[in-house]
Amino acid sequence: MSEIRLQGIHKRFGGNPILADINLTIAPGEFCVFIGPSGCGKSTLLRLIAGLDDASGGELYIDGRCVNEVPPAQRDVAMVFQSYALYPHMTVYDNMAFGLRHLKLGKTEIERRVRSAAESLHLTALLDRKPGALSGGQRQRVAIGRAIVRQPKVFLFDEPLSNLDASLRVKTRVEIARLHRALGSASMVYVTHDQVEAMTLADKIVLLKPLAGQEGVPSIAQVGHPLELYHHPKNRFVAGFIGSPGMNFFPAGVSMARSDGLQCQAGSATVLAEVNAAGLVAGSAVTLGIRPEHVQVGEGSLLGRITHLEHLGEHSYAYLDSDLSPAPLVVKLTAQGAVIGDSLRFTLPADRVHVFDAADEALPRLAANLAAA
Numbered sequence: 467m468s469e470i471r472l473q474g475i476h477k478r479f480g481g482n483p484i485l486a487d488i489n490l491t492i493a494p495g496e497f498c499v500f501i502g503p504s505g506c507g508k509s510t511l512l513r514l515i516a517g518l519d520d521a522s523g524g525e526l527y528i529d530g531r532c533v534n535e536v537p538p539a540q541r542d543v544a545m546v547f548q549s550y551a552l553y554p555h556m557t558v559y560d561n562m563a564f565g566l567r568h569l570k571l572g573k574t575e576i577e578r579r580v581r582s583a584a585e586s587l588h589l590t591a592l593l594d595r596k597p598g599a600l601s602g603g604q605r606q607r608v609a610i611g612r613a614i615v616r617q618p619k620v621f622l623f624d625e626p627l628s629n630l631d632a633s634l635r636v637k638t639r640v641e642i643a644r645l646h647r648a649l650g651s652a653s654m655v656y657v658t659h660d661q662v663e664a665m666t667l668a669d670k671i672v673l674l675k676p677l678a679g680q681e682g683v684p685s686i687a688q689v690g691h692p693l694e695l696y697h698h699p700k701n702r703f704v705a706g707f708i709g710s711p712g713m714n715f716f717p718a719g720v721s722m723a724r725s726d727g728l729q730c731q732a733g734s735a736t737v738l739a740e741v742n743a744a745g746l747v748a749g750s751a752v753t754l755g756i757r758p759e760h761v762q763v764g765e766g767s768l769l770g771r772i773t774h775l776e777h778l779g780e781h782s783y784a785y786l787d788s789d790l791s792p793a794p795l796v797v798k799l800t801a802q803g804a805v806i807g808d809s810l811r812f813t814l815p816a817d818r819v820h821v822f823d824a825a826d827e828a829l830p831r832l833a834a835n836l837a838a839a
């Protein structure tokens with residue numbers, strides 16, 4: 467059981483700020499996922515925790531002890547990388563046992579750990595094979611096994627599934643979730659750019675935003691349970707990053723604050739959003755957001771014409787020309803049979819409409835609505 471605490475962590479490379487003001491606690495046994503666009507510093511943050519790199523400022527605590535000066539080998543962490551560098555001339559068994567022999571563990575203990583890890587990763591039948599005779603997914607499981615046998619307090623994963631094809635990614639993702647349940651007390655910190663992985667695996671998501679050379683902006687855009695980020699994004703960056711296809715955004719002006727929400731004008735349409743608009747005056751420019759799956763299609767006062775369709779089997783996404791905005795509005799259709807050129811009636815449910823102010827910060831939901839969510 468291990469708590470990881472990052473306090474005011476900064477990282478620069480050659481004067482270039484990469485990570486700024488990271489304050490974060492990862493609870494014992496938690497599955498924490500770092501996500502964000504490529505280059506935002508996910509791997510760098512993981513390497514700081516592993517001790518493979520030094521922070522430019524701030525403190526890192528593992529179980530209450532500041533480990534800034536503690537070398538990687540003494541931090542009790544194990545890291546699994548995207549590229550699983552296995553020893554090609556050694557069997558699966560020896561690849562997993564290798565690090566333990568270095569630790570001078572007894573032969574029986576090594577065998578017990580390797581067999582138990584192999585069992586939980588479905589590798590038992592493959593223990594005598596060499597990596598060349600394994601599939602990509604099997605090799606990645608061996609790399610994970612090599613970390614498990616060390617029985618670390620903390621597992622660090624850097625995009626471990628990125629080199630696998632789509633179906634193997636899903637299978638191995640399930641294995642990793644199972645493993646986390648089975649290991650129970652070990653904390654896992656997992657880096658990915660794949661938001662499905664993040665949504666499905668995480669107890670807690672840490673969404674990082676690229677600093678793009680800016681000073682004074684913290685790297686963390688939002689921390690929370692996956693559904694918290696999905697339903698209550700704090701700002702437009704989070705709203706746009708979480709969800710696929712992404713949230714629709716369109717410019718609007720505030721008409722008036724009502725007791726049941728904020729009334730806005732978007733294009734020639736009137737839209738009500740159940741948000742608290744304290745401080746916003748009529749005429750203020752805002753951005754409205756709604757997810758494709760939250761647009762209610764079938765009836766309503768708004769009208770759209772389908773200009774493009776994407777069929778995914780069980781549902782489709784329709785791109786609509788509408789009164790809301792010159793940009794297409796993407797909506798999810800569960801009914802079959804729509805064709806390009808069709809007109810659709812739809813509504814934007816007030817409890818699903820997000821409103822972002824001029825600084826791209828989300829307006830808070832009305833209190834009653836928040837309690838129900």
Ligand SMILES: Nc1ncnc2c1ncn2[C@@H]1O[C@H](COP(=O)(O)OP(=O)(O)O)[C@@H](O)[C@H]1O
Nearest residue numbers: 479480484502503504505506507508509510511
């Ligand atoms: N050793 C290094 N020296 C200089 N710049 C680096 C180094 N490692 C990473 N960077 C830069 O830091 C940024 C973050 O990198 P990284 O942590 O690998 O991002 P991510 O894993 O989120 O894609 C990138 O702009 C990268 O070019």
Ligand SMILES: [Mg+2]
Nearest residue numbers: 508509510624
């Ligand atoms: Mg990376």
